[in-house]
Amino acid sequence: MSELAGKTIAVLGGTGPQGRGLARRFAQAGLSVVIGGRGAEKAEATAAELVEATGGKVTGAANPDAAAAADVVLVVVPWDGHKELLESLKDVLAGKIVVDCVNPLGFDKQGPFALKVEEGSATEQAAAILTESTVVGAFHNVSAALLEDPELSSIDTDVFVLGDERDATDLVQELAASIPGVRGVWGGRRRNAHQVEALTANLIAMNRRYKTHAGVKATGV
């Protein structure tokens, strides 16, 4: 864990299941984690729960303070509000690696579907706003239920890491691999992030059909 050593990871939206699950796994891996939330209080409460559950280094703060405290900032907020949050944090995120984990999805009677995004994807929207940050897309397809399952010591899945800057994508691959069982695999440039985000709709549909928590792996890699 050479490049990751000593780095602090913020998880904006870390009070929701997906962010909380990722924070739990990073804390278990010995990383310093800051949970970001809309309010400091709920973030601090989530952090306290994760300290108790993992014995790791987890603190909580309001999203802007969490972002300021970290080297690598994961964005795990609902799609509704993604743009506004990133616009409000543009300055504090300058110079940092920002990992967008957001899936723009809709749901109706026929189940999940991918939303159209003007910029192409959540990751590209983040890159368009955060022109002073290095934006990577990752952690789109990992089940929150598996991340949060305290009985599950290892998760059999790949994390596709999308980005154009090799140092940053290498670091995020290493971050993914800090979770036992998980591989971080470079999955293409940011302009190919949409389909990885949208694939989560397929996985949710498969979850319903097969009564499971589906993930994806690349074969041959």
Added chain:
Amino acid sequence: MSELAGKTIAVLGGTGPQGRGLARRFAQAGLSVVIGGRGAEKAEATAAELVEATGGKVTGAANPDAAAAADVVLVVVPWDGHKELLESLKDVLAGKIVVDCVNPLGFDKQGPFALKVEEGSATEQAAAILTESTVVGAFHNVSAALLEDPELSSIDTDVFVLGDERDATDLVQELAASIPGVRGVWGGRRRNAHQVEALTANLIAMNRRYKTHAGVKATGV
């Protein structure tokens, strides 16, 4: 192979690497295959090669005749020409199961990328044209190089089958599973086909980075 037994499979565009590779595997599985091509002559030549290679039941014909001869018709043509071909075959494909395998991709100096499709995806375009057929999307992410490799007896990959009609998607899952090593997994409705088609751009990018022929598998299914 209960539902598949006795069925004839046409592979339109079966003279190209992807279609030829699928036809080879279906022939090896003992299925009756008709290679479709723009001209009968090249399709017949490809069929003769596959008979020699596999000892299977493979014939060749021009695309409309191949479509007419089959119960299940795979469309494995270049995206450029997809719409026109299907419009020209609308009547002959009526009442049949049509499996769209086409990936609308572009390539530039930065590698592969997904093209925008007015109907959402190649599969949805096919369904919009072929209103009297049952349209399923599948076989998007299987490497032609692996399909065509005579040394490779088994291919470690899943085929995501996209469709709204259970009988048809079940049959196509069975068709996928006729290739040793391959699982056919229902991957969602047609409206979620785009991201599975587009994911091929990511796999091609990964092939270049990792010097491999990448595929995908669902975990937890």
